Amino acid sequence: MEYMLLFNQPAHELERRRDDPESSDYWESWRAYMSAIYAAGIVKSGNALEPPYTATTVRVRAGERTVHDGPFADSKELLGGYLTIEVASLDEALRWAARSPSSVTGSTEVRPVSPRDR
Amino acid sequence: MNDDARITPRAAAEHAARASYGRLLARLAVRWRDVAAAEDALAEAFVAALERWPDDGVPQSPEAWLCTVAQRRLSDRARAQRVHSREDLVDRLRETFDGDSFDDSFGDDRLRLMLVCAHPSIDPSVQPALILQTVLGLEVRQMAGAFLLSTDTLNKRLVRAKAKIKANNLRFEQPDADELAPRLQALLEAIYAAYSIGREGALADGDVNDRLRGEAVYLSGVVASSLPESAEALGFQSMLLFCEARRGAQVDDAGEFVPLLEQDPRRWSHALMTSAYELLFRASSLGDVGPFQLEAAIQGAHCYRARSGRTPWGEIAALYKTLVERHPTIGARVGLAIAVAYAEDRPASGLAILGAIDPRRVQEHQPYWVALGHLQARAQQTELAAASLRRALGLTSHPRLQRYLGAQLARLRPRVE
Numbered sequence A: 001m002e003y004m005l006l007f008n009q010p011a012h013e014l015e016r017r018r019d020d021p022e023s024s025d026y027w028e029s030w031r032a033y034m035s036a037i038y039a040a041g042i043v044k045s046g047n048a049l050e051p052p053y054t055a056t057t058v059r060v061r062a063g064e065r066t067v068h069d070g071p072f073a074d075s076k077e078l079l080g081g082y083l084t085i086e087v088a089s090l091d092e093a094l095r096w097a098a099r100s101p102s103s104v105t106g107s108t109e110v111r112p113v114s115p116r117d118r
Numbered sequence B: 001m002n003d004d005a006r007i008t009p010r011a012a013a014e015h016a017a018r019a020s021y022g023r024l025l026a027r028l029a030v031r032w033r034d035v036a037a038a039e040d041a042l043a044e045a046f047v048a049a050l051e052r053w054p055d056d057g058v059p060q061s062p063e064a065w066l067c068t069v070a071q072r073r074l075s076d077r078a079r080a081q082r083v084h085s086r087e088d089l090v091d092r093l094r095e096t097f098d099g100d101s102f103d104d105s106f107g108d109d110r111l112r113l114m115l116v117c118a119h120p121s122i123d124p125s126v127q128p129a130l131i132l133q134t135v136l137g138l139e140v141r142q143m144a145g146a147f148l149l150s151t152d153t154l155n156k157r158l159v160r161a162k163a164k165i166k167a168n169n170l171r172f173e174q175p176d177a178d179e180l181a182p183r184l185q186a187l188l189e190a191i192y193a194a195y196s197i198g199r200e201g202a203l204a205d206g207d208v209n210d211r212l213r214g215e216a217v218y219l220s221g222v223v224a225s226s227l228p229e230s231a232e233a234l235g236f237q238s239m240l241l242f243c244e245a246r247r248g249a250q251v252d253d254a255g256e257f258v259p260l261l262e263q264d265p266r267r268w269s270h271a272l273m274t275s276a277y278e279l280l281f282r283a284s285s286l287g288d289v290g291p292f293q294l295e296a297a298i299q300g301a302h303c304y305r306a307r308s309g310r311t312p313w314g315e316i317a318a319l320y321k322t323l324v325e326r327h328p329t330i331g332a333r334v335g336l337a338i339a340v341a342y343a344e345d346r347p348a349s350g351l352a353i354l355g356a357i358d359p360r361r362v363q364e365h366q367p368y369w370v371a372l373g374h375l376q377a378r379a380q381q382t383e384l385a386a387a388s389l390r391r392a393l394g395l396t397s398h399p400r401l402q403r404y405l406g407a408q409l410a411r412l413r414p415r416v417e
Helices: A011-018 A025-039 A090-099 A101-105 B009-032 B035-056 B062-080 B084-097 B106-117 B127-136 B140-147 B151-167 B177-202 B207-226 B231-245 B270-284 B291-303 B313-326 B330-343 B347-355 B366-378 B382-394 B399-416
Strands: A002-010 A043-048 A056-061 A064-069 A077-086 A107-112
Touching: A002 A011, A002 A090, A002 A101, A011 A025, A011 A077, A025 A090, A025 A101, A025 B382, A025 B399, A090 A101, A090 A107, A101 A107, B009 B035, B009 B062, B009 B106, B009 B127, B035 B062, B035 B151, B106 B127, B106 B151, B106 B177, B106 B207, B127 B140, B127 B151, B127 B177, B127 B207, B140 B151, B140 B207, B177 B207, B177 B231, B177 B291, B207 B231, B231 B270, B231 B291, B270 B291, B291 B313, B313 B330, B330 B347, B330 B366, B347 B366, B366 B382, B366 B399, B382 B399
Parallel strands: none
Antiparallel strands: A002 A077, A002 A107, A043 A077, A056 A064
């Protein structure tokens, strides 16, 4: 079964992406997590996202377009990246979610990916 | 409760609930062969106690009172549902609760209930929670997170398991001697799972995890005292007590994790070690050597360091070799690899044992990667060691262990460059 892991991080954690990748424990924890999950051979796709301040949000209401800078909603935790994984069960997906650095500082959401032939 | 005069009816009911929930439920469920119905009846009995005790006073034996009321509820319901086939059970219930031997067979009832919870037809992943809920009355919302499940999901799984017990009419009688061994093994595995979850969690300072761990130790004592002739039951309790003895040394004053080999033996509990050695001695005098007895012997050998100042690696390696021959789990093979590497003072020997394990089986096995990284570092394979420890770190979800492994990694880094 395919699941998406959505890594939600508070803004101050996302700021730490500016830390020196060589010496920062922020980067060390993500490198460790990514090396373990990729080595397990379950990752189908995934990306880290640039910080939310780089986002632009578009809405169309009654034919009228509005565009604003920033993410679609102000919330304490922001989407920092995602992976889709192929695992045998939700239990297995939850085990991987529990190991994510985002679960300690923010949260990790686990959602089933809809089958493509639906 | 020292001062009976000051016990309020509510406090008395709550005390009875905590102290005797599992024993009462076991007694009812074993006689009634329906865990869910017994739970409902017992819950109603507690409600009745809260209503009646303020006016009538707290009964002489709160447990007996609760049991009688719950038994009546079960009989009433059976009659209302015209469950004729259960007439014999109604009679048995009546017999059971009459007479003076109220306390005598409680231990056995709890063991029988646990053996049903660990029946092969019940999903092994739900067995630990089922045992903790039915035998000790732990609440679903308290346990769910520790098992990495939502409250709803765990609840559904528990309800399904109880429905299965009823639908399959699982036998609550103590199994025959030849059937007992595999059933007991499954039960001990389930208790051990609860202990392991609690122990790992305890590193993250969770009260709930602490409770899970403590309750598992308690249950190991219930099993061992119900089956004093079973070497595995005694060995299992011995193993848990050795682990418990060292628990205080596992975290230093700064709150950081201390691995076994770096622990100060003066911080191990000598009282617990003494009990553990005594259980191990009794187990070994019974012949029949099972996996938990071997694990206990290994833990006991590690504890020799408290007396002699050194770890008897040769003996530990020999014990692991026997364990691996009979039960080649990943954990046992990882233990063997470390023990052999230390016994021969040759990391390559341990690395060879680790290298022989099927890589597909270690994708999520954190201790394998810790051991591999440790032995690679000792063999001066610094870059490989860093990669292994990094994978171990990526498989760790407890902050204290994450900090420990992060520090290990940082120690390797300057040498990489």
